[in-house]
Amino acid sequence: KQEVTQIPAALSVPEGENLVLNCSFTDSAIYNLQWFRQDPGKGLTSLLLIQSSQREQTSGRLNASLDKSSGRSTLYIAASQPGDSATYLCAASGGSYIPTFGRGTSLIVHP
């Protein structure tokens, strides 16, 4: 059974810092890994999807990497802004096509 862990559980940083959020998964036989953002009281918004054959994906100030062999993915946020404050979740999809989610990293970026 796939298990997904996210570290740290919470993070508070001043505006402008570069951040790394970590995601690890136990079963490396995944098809893809996705990163989502969740604002309070809202659903999840997809940020980046990395296929199993890819090493990284970039969108604006966000960069996600994938290392299947070590069961790890990282989400890098450059020059963080207060608007980046949210919970960030990763999800790994394997043979069952059912994404397994981590518990998320709660991020606060203060001015």
Add this chain to the structure above:
Amino acid sequence: GAGVSQSPSNKVTEKGKDVELRCDPISGHTALYWYRQSLGQGLEFLIYFQGNSAPDKSGLPSDRFSAERTGGSVSTLTIQRTQQEDSAVYLCASSPAGGGSGNTIYFGEGSWLTVV
């Protein structure tokens, strides 16, 4: 609509009553998922529909929970004889095909259920 639509957005019900939660996926999406998110917890998988295949019900926590998807589109999640531990946000998501095929999954805003 352009996104996944869920209704009701909020529901307060008395313990023991039945509730129905509705999900309208993005048009043309063949894959549909239901997840549950309790306060401070991660997303718990409930059920997965893919096209005309039999749904994967392996995440349903008890036989009080059931779901159907009519015409390959709208889905209804039914909780019978609700209990206080059923209080959570119920999230629906859809995808052009199964998530493992590399397609992004799109979530609705959720249905907030409170059992009193």
